[in-house]
Amino acid sequence: MQPLTRQESRTSIFSWWSDRNPGLQGPTVNIHTMAKPLLRWMYHQQALELIAEHRDDPLSGATLEIYCSYFPWDYVWRSTKAAILWDLVDRATFEDDARTIVNSEAFSYITEMLGTPDEENLGALYRLLFEKLVLYESTASVIWQSQVYVQLVRLMRDEDADVVLWAISTLTEVAHSPECAQAVVEARFQDHVLVLLDSPYVQIRQWTCQLISRLAKHEPPTQAVLELKPCKRLVSLLRDEHPEVVEWAANALVHIAHWEEGAQAIIDADSLAAILALVEPPNLHVPEWACYLVGTLAGHESIVPAILKQNLCVPLVSYLCGKDSGVIAGAAYALSQLARWPDGAQAVVTAKALNPILALLESPNSNVLLWTHEIAARLLEQECTEPALMGVESRFSRTHMPS
Numbered sequence: 001m002q003p004l005t006r007q008e009s010r011t012s013i014f015s016w017w018s019d020r021n022p023g024l025q026g027p028t029v030n031i032h033t034m035a036k037p038l039l040r041w042m043y044h045q046q047a048l049e050l051i052a053e054h055r056d057d058p059l060s061g062a063t064l065e066i067y068c069s070y071f072p073w074d075y076v077w078r079s080t081k082a083a084i085l086w087d088l089v090d091r092a093t094f095e096d097d098a099r100t101i102v103n104s105e106a107f108s109y110i111t112e113m114l115g116t117p118d119e120e121n122l123g124a125l126y127r128l129l130f131e132k133l134v135l136y137e138s139t140a141s142v143i144w145q146s147q148v149y150v151q152l153v154r155l156m157r158d159e160d161a162d163v164v165l166w167a168i169s170t171l172t173e174v175a176h177s178p179e180c181a182q183a184v185v186e187a188r189f190q191d192h193v194l195v196l197l198d199s200p201y202v203q204i205r206q207w208t209c210q211l212i213s214r215l216a217k218h219e220p221p222t223q224a225v226l227e228l229k230p231c232k233r234l235v236s237l238l239r240d241e242h243p244e245v246v247e248w249a250a251n252a253l254v255h256i257a258h259w260e261e262g263a264q265a266i267i268d269a270d271s272l273a274a275i276l277a278l279v280e281p282p283n284l285h286v287p288e289w290a291c292y293l294v295g296t297l298a299g300h301e302s303i304v305p306a307i308l309k310q311n312l313c314v315p316l317v318s319y320l321c322g323k324d325s326g327v328i329a330g331a332a333y334a335l336s337q338l339a340r341w342p343d344g345a346q347a348v349v350t351a352k353a354l355n356p357i358l359a360l361l362e363s364p365n366s367n368v369l370l371w372t373h374e375i376a377a378r379l380l381e382q383e384c385t386e387p388a389l390m391g392v393e394s395r396f397s398r399t400h401m402p403s
Contacts, residue, residue: 085125092132149187209248216255291330298337313351332371339378
């Protein structure tokens with residue numbers, strides 16, 4: 001079977017009656033228009049027969065070429081294209097067939113069609129096929145060496161919210177390595193991010209925060225993130241009415257705050273006070289992530305004076321006596337980071353943390369135990385806390401870090 005192309009029609013006696021006959025007066029019949037439904041049905045049947053004939057065979061380049069010859073033409077039914085795409089989706093579960101698709105000219109066409117509207121599910125099928133193709137290391141390495149990043153970033157401004165969401169989530173999933181994260185940056189993702197943080201769609205806000213969080217894990221892409229100055233907007237999302245948005249906005253800020261420049265960017269955006277207020281009394285339901293965010297900021301000595309000025313050690317110590325193990329672990333983490341510095345360690349002791357710390361050294365929760373041991377170890381390292389530790393120093397010393 002040859003690839004589908006527009007054929008040159010032979011002259012027919014019926015053409016005499018068509019509207020292409022300039023010498024014919026009166027009503028005429030457009031034979032070509034009348035024939036199109038029949039042709040579409042014939043093409044559909046041919047495609048179904050081809051799929052059935054080769055269903056049990058490995059995908060060959062010749063078969064793939066025929067498949068793809070159907071896609072560009074408007075006179076082929078969308079249901080015909082959908083049937084072919086479903087067959088390719090099924091085949092992409094086999095690595096050899098997936099590799100055949102990726103290494104063919106068809107793949108560039110597939111990437112161009114990722115933003116196709118979802119009529120007859122065509123757009124969803126192109127995207128589903130793409131997701132299948134990136135599952136294998138042998139195909140993913142080829143895919144991400146191509147210009148597909150540019151296409152995915154372009155889809156971030158698509159009019160269809162489902163397409164935008166798919167593009168953001170796909171970019172987030174692939175930006176796990178520094179190389180891939182840098183490729184996302186080079187594709188100019190930053191041109192769209194701030195707008196998407198204000199999207200009326202909850203999932204788009206959530207996944208945009210996730211994308212920022214993923215990129216901020218890697219140092220070079222973090223520079224591009226900081227150039228956007230997203231901290232103030234992310235902090236405002238900490239009060240979003242949807243918990244999943246709040247969680248990922250906090251996660252993005254935690255990864256930004258991991259870098260000293262990122263922590264400074266949070267201060268420059270006048271966002272530090274809003275973050276610290278999240279763990280201040282009378283907040284009876286302090287979120288776990290708020291403690292981890294404060295702890296990450298406390299990892300930078302230049303930020304510690306601002307934290308101590310808010311006298312946050314007192315509420316953090318009070319959270320050690322709570323019942324939520326997640327919040328207890330978060331508070332212990334924040335206190336352990338403050339205890340890295342002399343002024344912070346002294347503030348921890350002054351906040352009467354020793355008795356709660358001693359009690360938590362017997363905690364069955366591994367995270368709580370880990371960060372409580374970390375507080376104890378860092379308090380023992382500081383000369384300024386020696387007088388306060390007299391009497392309990394031996395109990396701190398006898399404890400062992402959990403394996």
